[in-house]
Amino acid sequence: MVTVRLPEILDIRAASPLATELLHARGNPLTIDASNVARVGAQCIQVLLSAHATWTTDGMPLSVVHPSDALLEALETLGVPFTKISEQESTK
Amino acid sequence: MDPMAAIKQTFFQECEEQLVELESGLLKMEDGDDDLETVNAVFRAVHSIKGGAGAFGFDELVEFVHVFETTLDLIRSSRLAATPAVTKTLLRASDILADLVRAAREGGSADATAVQVIADELNALLGGAPRGDEEDNTISVESLDFEPVTISLDSIFDVGEEEAPATQDFIVRFKPSAGLYAKANETLRLLRELGRLGETSVECDIGEIPLLTELDPEGAYLCWTIRLTTSVSEQQVREIFEFVEWDCELSVETADVGKLLEELQESLEPREAPAERAAVAITIAEPAEKSVAVAPEPQSGPATSEDHPAAGKAEAAKGEGSGAVQATIRVDLDRVDRLINLVGELVINQAMLSQRVSEAGLSRASSVVIGLDELEQLTRDIQDSVMAIRAQPVKPVFQRMSRTVREVASMTGKSVRLVMDGEATEVDKTVIERLTDPLTHMIRNAVDHGIEKAEDRVAAGKPEEGLLRLSATHRSGRIVIEVADDGAGINRARVRQIAISKGLIPAEANLTDDEVDNLIFLPGFSTASSVSNISGRGVGMDVVKRAIQALGGRISISSVPGRGSTFSMSLPLTLAVLDGMVVTVGGQTLVIPLTAIIETLQPKKESVHELGSGARVIATRNTFTPLIDVGAVLLYRDEPIDPTSQVALLVESESGAKCALLVDAIQGQRQVVIKSLETNYGHVHGIAAATILGDGRVALILDVDAIVARPRADMIVAELPAAAE
Numbered sequence: 001m002v003t004v005r006l007p008e009i010l011d012i013r014a015a016s017p018l019a020t021e022l023l024h025a026r027g028n029p030l031t032i033d034a035s036n037v038a039r040v041g042a043q044c045i046q047v048l049l050s051a052h053a054t055w056t057t058d059g060m061p062l063s064v065v066h067p068s069d070a071l072l073e074a075l076e077t078l079g080v081p082f083t084k085i086s087e088q089e090s091t092k
Numbered sequence: 093m094d095p096m097a098a099i100k101q102t103f104f105q106e107c108e109e110q111l112v113e114l115e116s117g118l119l120k121m122e123d124g125d126d127d128l129e130t131v132n133a134v135f136r137a138v139h140s141i142k143g144g145a146g147a148f149g150f151d152e153l154v155e156f157v158h159v160f161e162t163t164l165d166l167i168r169s170s171r172l173a174a175t176p177a178v179t180k181t182l183l184r185a186s187d188i189l190a191d192l193v194r195a196a197r198e199g200g201s202a203d204a205t206a207v208q209v210i211a212d213e214l215n216a217l218l219g220g221a222p223r224g225d226e227e228d229n230t231i232s233v234e235s236l237d238f239e240p241v242t243i244s245l246d247s248i249f250d251v252g253e254e255e256a257p258a259t260q261d262f263i264v265r266f267k268p269s270a271g272l273y274a275k276a277n278e279t280l281r282l283l284r285e286l287g288r289l290g291e292t293s294v295e296c297d298i299g300e301i302p303l304l305t306e307l308d309p310e311g312a313y314l315c316w317t318i319r320l321t322t323s324v325s326e327q328q329v330r331e332i333f334e335f336v337e338w339d340c341e342l343s344v345e346t347a348d349v350g351k352l353l354e355e356l357q358e359s360l361e362p363r364e365a366p367a368e369r370a371a372v373a374i375t376i377a378e379p380a381e382k383s384v385a386v387a388p389e390p391q392s393g394p395a396t397s398e399d400h401p402a403a404g405k406a407e408a409a410k411g412e413g414s415g416a417v418q419a420t421i422r423v424d425l426d427r428v429d430r431l432i433n434l435v436g437e438l439v440i441n442q443a444m445l446s447q448r449v450s451e452a453g454l455s456r457a458s459s460v461v462i463g464l465d466e467l468e469q470l471t472r473d474i475q476d477s478v479m480a481i482r483a484q485p486v487k488p489v490f491q492r493m494s495r496t497v498r499e500v501a502s503m504t505g506k507s508v509r510l511v512m513d514g515e516a517t518e519v520d521k522t523v524i525e526r527l528t529d530p531l532t533h534m535i536r537n538a539v540d541h542g543i544e545k546a547e548d549r550v551a552a553g554k555p556e557e558g559l560l561r562l563s564a565t566h567r568s569g570r571i572v573i574e575v576a577d578d579g580a581g582i583n584r585a586r587v588r589q590i591a592i593s594k595g596l597i598p599a600e601a602n603l604t605d606d607e608v609d610n611l612i613f614l615p616g617f618s619t620a621s622s623v624s625n626i627s628g629r630g631v632g633m634d635v636v637k638r639a640i641q642a643l644g645g646r647i648s649i650s651s652v653p654g655r656g657s658t659f660s661m662s663l664p665l666t667l668a669v670l671d672g673m674v675v676t677v678g679g680q681t682l683v684i685p686l687t688a689i690i691e692t693l694q695p696k697k698e699s700v701h702e703l704g705s706g707a708r709v710i711a712t713r714n715t716f717t718p719l720i721d722v723g724a725v726l727l728y729r730d731e732p733i734d735p736t737s738q739v740a741l742l743v744e745s746e747s748g749a750k751c752a753l754l755v756d757a758i759q760g761q762r763q764v765v766i767k768s769l770e771t772n773y774g775h776v777h778g779i780a781a782a783t784i785l786g787d788g789r790v791a792l793i794l795d796v797d798a799i800v801a802r803p804r805a806d807m808i809v810a811e812l813p814a815a816a817e
Contacts (some may be wrong), residue, residue: 012276012310015309015310018309019304019309023304023305026304041273041278041280042268043273043310046309046311046312046313046314047304047307049298050302050304050307053302053303054305077280077284077287077294078294078314078316079293079294079296079318
């Protein structure tokens with residue numbers, strides 16, 4: 001089990017490092033702690049979507065835990081259901 | 093191509109189209125068309141150019157367009173009357189605009205003084221008209237800012253919209269490109285702003301998200317469909333996307349049209365899930381001024397632009413207003429050319445098949461032969477249709493000529509009206525492209541030399557304003573373009589005198605009127621006593637003639653003293669196929685273009701005469717024609733051959749010079765696909781191109797002009813007295 005803690009700012013500059021970090025965790029069950037997220041852009045959401053799709057393909061569990069309000073608001077505005085980035089419902 | 097360059101290219105393509113619209117609108121206005129729709133079309137064209145130019149930061153262009161647009165706005169709102177003087181200025185402004193666009197595209201700069209002169213004239217017009225409060229008649233720095241949406245056109249297109257229902261449903265489809273994010277724009281913010289306009293329901297299409305290993309973290313994979321219930325206008329919805337317009341695919345439709353579109357999409361692509369696909373390709377033609385969808389990468393797929401009848405006033409808004417709306421599709425030229433090439437191969441292949449079948453000795457009535465005939469017909473049809481794709485109306489070229497006329501007329505102080513005919517006549521794109529230069533030169537010549545000065549015209553009892561007629565028609569598989577003026581006609585005595593003084597003809601030569609007229613096509617001939625600013629740019633009519641000939645065309649002139657001259661050019665509709673006579677020379681197969689051949693003859697011993705150093709002439713109908721052994725010219729043989737054992741083809745070169753070509757035998761007449769020798773190998777003197785025959789062998793296509801020109805150079809003086817006999 002690997003846990004990745006998301007940084008506060010998830011803007012375009014954070015997208016590449018985030019993708020790299022998640023990719024390193026591939027092959028393991030993954031927990032993403034989203035409690036710190038204060039600002040997030042569409043591209044980091046893309047990374048999270050892709051990660052979820054990747055883990056699903058691998059048959060590995062991936063869950064996003066403690067999503068911050070900022071993250072939930074962003075997902076809602078973008079029309080992306082939480083279940084598309086995490087296998088579990090929001091456990092806030 | 094990087095996406096930015098691709099978008100720029102699209103912008104410039106659209107500019108070209110808008111410039112054509114602009115000019116045709118202005119010309120209509122010049123002819124007294126005071127329809128509001130015409131003015132609107134003109135305004136829209138200028139406005140669109142301004143929008144794109146602002147986005148790309150072409151400041152010089154934006155600055156000028158702004159003044160231009162403001163002037164047009166005054167006319168549109170009836171605060172400035174479109175008098176002939178005003179439209180003249182506007183036409184010249186459109187010329188300058190075209191220059192500026194070209195400068196922006198080529199990275200150069202336009203003639204700043206000319207721009208300033210017209211800008212000043214426009215400003216003077218602005219100053220002279222009663223102005224609204226919002227108008228600014230000087231070009232201040234602030235006014236240069238790109239503000240594409242400050243002028244609302246809604247009221248013009250839909251009067252009812254002002255009292256529109258309280259709320260309206262819009263379907264906004266939005267697909268950002270990576271460039272949008274790279275420029276620090278954020279979808280999230282756009283969607284939040286959209287949310288402020290009313291009630292939204294957002295659907296995100298995540299279908300294109302790849303696995304993490306394939307993902308470009310800074311790429312753009314998502315697209316959105318937003319249903320917005322709002323009381324604001326479509327214009328205001330669009331404003332939100334104003335700054336990202338070039339970095340996304342965007343469509344905004346009212347919900348009912350959206351539904352129609354989905355149905356249409358569904359019927360087109362039954363296998364696709366319509367909701368996911370709809371946002372990508374199809375857009376509705378706008379009654380308003382903007383292009384609806386901007387595809388960041390035109391190559392990524394053919395974008396279909398549908399003019400949907402439900403889009404309402406779109407038809408009326410179109411320039412011609414001629415009723416039916418035509419759906420068009422923008423395709424890369426390369427693709428069309430590839431298709432044309434393939435069809436060429438098909439034609440060759442079909443010819444091979446025919447040959448095999450005829451070699452097999454099957455009866456003409458056999459089903460294979462009949463089937464093959466049908467195939468041949470079909471192949472021809474396909475070929476014609478494919479060629480039609482490349483065919484374009486000559487209108488853009490013609491319209492450019494109206495500018496030339498204006499410029500030359502104002503330079504020479506003459507008053508000239510250009511009348512155009514048959515602008516819709518279509519011809520291959522390559523032909524069109526290479527037509528501009530010779531045509532420009534002919535038009536210049538006609539205005540500069542052909543049409544007399546106003547006082548001379550009045551003295552001759554003609555209207556003060558000269559008339560120049562430019563027309564295009566299809567005639568027996570060729571396009572004929574005529575430039576006719578109602579000027580003084582060719583001064584034959586003077587032409588003759590010049591030709592003699594320049595040593596182009598012997599002083600005692602006895603020439604027909606036609607022959608004298610044609611002297612102006614000789615290299616080194618120029619009638620203007622001093623090199624004028626307009627015609628004398630180091631280009632004579634001989635260059636025009638060569639350009640036309642290079643296109644496989646011919647040019648002729650007819651002139652009536654005091655009534656004017658007519659230049660007429662006849663050009664092939666395409667440069668890809670050719671009807672030819674297949675002949676054998678020295679064991680080789682050659683193709684001679686059918687257009688050059690006048691007749692075939694069997695040389696008799698008594699009609700062939702030796703002429704000095706091995707040259708021979710053949711007597712036909714009381715004239716002597718040089719006899720050329722093609723085999724010797726192409727070095728297939730070095731022994732002179734007995735002409736009576738050969739067949740002579742009487743050919744006429746594009747210059748009108750006649751020659752008899754000796755060949756061993758005639759095989760037949762055939763349509764051949766032209767394959768460039770230059771592209772694939774190199775230039776060979778006397779050979780124009782190559783083709784592949786039915787049996788798979790390569791045959792060379794003879795360059796009749798080159799073959800005829802060489803020996804004639806030695807013979808021209810010798811021939812003239814013979815013709816005079």
